[in-house]
Amino acid sequence: MKEEIQNYYGKELQKSEDLKTNACCTLTPPPLHIRNALSLIHDEVQAKYYGCGLTIPSMVKGMKVLDLGSGSGRDCYILSKLVGEKGVVVGVDMTPEQLEVANKYVGYQADKFGYKKSNVSFVEGNIERLNECLKKDDKFDLVVSNCVLNLTSNKQKVLEDIFYLLNEGGEFYFSDVYADRRVSQELMNDPILWSECLSGALYWNDFLRLAKMAGFADPRYVESKEITVNNEELQRKLGPVKFFSVTYRLFKIQNLETDCEEYGQSIKYKGGVEEMPNIFVLDDHHVFEKGRMYSVCGNTYLMLNATRYKDYFEFYGNFEQHYGIFEGCGTNMPFKETTTNGSQAMACC
Numbered sequence: 256m257k258e259e260i261q262n263y264y265g266k267e268l269q270k271s272e273d274l275k276t277n278a279c280c281t282l283t284p285p286p287l288h289i290r291n292a293l294s295l296i297h298d299e300v301q302a303k304y305y306g307c308g309l310t311i312p313s314m315v316k317g318m319k320v321l322d323l324g325s326g327s328g329r330d331c332y333i334l335s336k337l338v339g340e341k342g343v344v345v346g347v348d349m350t351p352e353q354l355e356v357a358n359k360y361v362g363y364q365a366d367k368f369g370y371k372k373s374n375v376s377f378v379e380g381n382i383e384r385l386n387e388c389l390k391k392d393d394k395f396d397l398v399v400s401n402c403v404l405n406l407t408s409n410k411q412k413v414l415e416d417i418f419y420l421l422n423e424g425g426e427f428y429f430s431d432v433y434a435d436r437r438v439s440q441e442l443m444n445d446p447i448l449w450s451e452c453l454s455g456a457l458y459w460n461d462f463l464r465l466a467k468m469a470g471f472a473d474p475r476y477v478e479s480k481e482i483t484v485n486n487e488e489l490q491r492k493l494g495p496v497k498f499f500s501v502t503y504r505l506f507k508i509q510n511l512e513t514d515c516e517e518y519g520q521s522i523k524y525k526g527g528v529e530e531m532p533n534i535f536v537l538d539d540h541h542v543f544e545k546g547r548m549y550s551v552c553g554n555t556y557l558m559l560n561a562t563r564y565k566d567y568f569e570f571y572g573n574f575e576q577h578y579g580i581f582e583g584c585g586t587n588m589p590f591k592e593t594t595t596n597g598s599q600a601m602a603c604c
């Protein structure tokens with residue numbers, strides 16, 4: 256499908272509105288610090304945004320970031336602003352037309368952000384062969400990707416490569432499309448459905464299995480939205496399959512377990528993370544008020560203690576005594592169907 260995808264994103268689509276789904280619309284507007292960064296990004300870069308979620312976690316200042324399938328560079332430029340002049344952002348994409356737009360604004364965006372020298376670079380390459388386009392031994396603190404993994408044919412390899420490229424304590428924070436069941440081969444053979452990020456979508460439970468096999472023991476679901484298809488012919492072909500755009504965060508932490516285990520540990524958020532002064536959000540069901548004590552499983556403890564968040568929490572307990580399975584972490588089937596009542600506003604892209 257490589258040529259079809261390149262043709263679709265390089266020639267067929269000219270702007271976000273040309274997509275045949277609502278994938279790049281969000282139910283709620285992005286947070287203020289992202290909106291502020293977006294207001295500084297050139298219109299042409301934003302017009303060719305084809306992502307399906309917010310792929311930027313909190314506290315990225317100073318980080319070295321890799322964006323897989325960076326397209327026209329929108330997320331790279333938001334990150335360029337947020338990591339600061341000392342941070343580094345590298346975008347990889349295989350479509351020359353998208354890279355041309357991204358590269359055109361490297362100097363413009365550096366000026367807009369008040370940087371002496373740009374901290375962004377774009378590389379032409381296939382994310383299924385990252386060893387051919389990245390510098391040998393290059394490692395990253397954060398890998399992001401927006402609506403791209405579904406377009407790849409060897410998802411297991413991409414996940415394994417990301418795990419390898421991350422520094423210990425780093426994370427893969429990304430949005431992609433998932434299906435509520437395995438997609439049939441007939442749908443997978445359809446180049447439009449594939450290029451529209453639908454038929455290459457993994458069944459969510461297969462994704463969890465592949466992510467764990469790649470080393471990401473405990474994928475954390477952040478948010479999701481059901482995708483609607485605005486095209487009758489495509490809708491008919493898809494039949495009953497439901498698609499969701501979902502943001503996950505996958506930490507690379509050596510001692511994470513595949514289940515949430517109870518060790519009698521607790522944490523307290525001290526405050527101080529700029530974007531979340533009073534309430535710290537780790538994922539969909541781990542939301543911590545400042546100053547309040549919470550019992551956590553061993554994995555959540557490590558996601559806060561073995562990462563950049565460490566200094567912002569107080570930690571109680573250790574891993575010496577195991578008390579069985581932790582019951583507070585919920586299940587892994589997180590997607591909620593969107594209940595549109597007509598009055599619900601969609602903030603497009």
Ligand SMILES: C[S@@+](CC[C@H](N)C(=O)[O-])C[C@H]1O[C@@H](n2cnc3c(N)ncnc32)[C@H](O)[C@@H]1O
Pocket residue numbers: 260261264303304305306307323324325326327328329330347348349350353380381382383400401402403406407452
């Ligand atoms: C849906 S668009 C998303 C672009 C960008 N992330 C955004 O949010 O606007 C998918 C992008 O992934 C790129 N892409 C797809 N498969 C790729 C691969 N195997 N290697 C590199 N880039 C790929 C396409 O060229 C396209 O720019």
